[in-house]
Amino acid sequence: MxxxxxxxxxxxxxxxxxxxxxxxxxxxxxxxxxxxxxxxxxxxxxxxxxxxxxxxxxxxxxxxxxxxxxxxxxxxxxxxxxxxxxxxxxxxxxxxxxxxxxxxxxxxxxxxxxxxxxxxxxxxxxxxxxxxxxxxxxxxxxxxxxxxxxxxxxxxxxxxxxxxxxxxxxxLPADVQKRYEVASKRYNGLAVERLQGSIPSICRMTLTESSLNDLKRAGALTECPYCHRILIVEED
The missing domain is CATH 1.10.287.1490 (Helix Hairpins)
Incomplete structure (x- = not known):
């Protein structure tokens, strides 16, 4: 996993x-x-x-x-x-x-x-x-x-x-754990969202093609440019 x-x-x-x-x-x-x-x-x-x-x-x-x-x-x-x-x-x-x-x-x-x-x-x-x-x-x-x-x-x-x-x-690596704990506290438990097409699953703000390309280059785990939650671009 x-x-x-x-x-x-x-x-x-x-x-x-x-x-x-x-x-x-x-x-x-x-x-x-x-x-x-x-x-x-x-x-x-x-x-x-x-x-x-x-x-x-x-x-x-x-x-x-x-x-x-x-x-x-x-x-x-x-x-x-x-x-x-x-x-x-x-x-x-x-x-x-x-x-x-x-x-x-x-x-x-x-x-x-x-x-x-x-x-x-x-x-x-x-x-x-x-x-x-x-x-x-x-x-x-x-x-x-x-x-x-x-x-x-x-x-x-x-x-x-x-x-x-x-x-x-x-x-999970220690740095990812810390990142999650901080975001979870900040967003009342909703710290992580997944990318569904061009839309993050929680904030629901449609990303531009340019933003999508930037996110994909950033790796499997990145940050939503709108709400700043942990954004999962690739789950596997």
Missing amino acids: GEGQLLLKLQETDLELVRHRSELNALPEIKSLAQKRKSLAAAKDELLRVTGRRKDLETYLGELDEEERLCLEDIEHAQEHAASAMDYSEVQDIEYELSQLAKELDKIAFERKDYQSQLEAISEREAKGSSFIAKLEKAILTAAQAARDHASGIQEDIERCTRTREKILSG
Whole structure:
């Protein structure tokens, strides 16, 4: 196989590689998997916030329990003091203290009810979030397996094309390889065209008789005078 045929085969193989890789990246299973992973990350972030709020509420309730314990101790001490009070003024002070402590206990009870209501709601939300994450993680494993199954055939095609490409390159001189790589990058994979009569196969600009004669004298591989791609005058 001549250099011209090898270059055409190389270009054909590279274009096939591009198609397979694009197909692999565009698999609906891959897109679905990416979306599920994004949803999982968002769900975990939200669960962290919910768990943090639940712990805060439990801390607040623990603080209220401690405040209540101290109030009850103060009430007990005030009652003991009242039993030994010697005058009316002292009794009045104790009654005022007990009144304030009773108000404090009412306030604690009110706040506890509010915090407990919030804790029940946030705990339920946390449980639902954990359940959702568990289901989503299971769905991701299933989706990942489906993506691998669908992608395996495409990956085999990519590996086959890669082996073919390496084999073709081994038959081309280093300078021709470099020339092809530069042109392929410049022209988005369409680096090589063949001469069909007096018309290059890609740019389709009809060559003059003078240009044709110049190209034929240049050899089997030359450059299109119009688009500057690698032009194959003789494939064999």
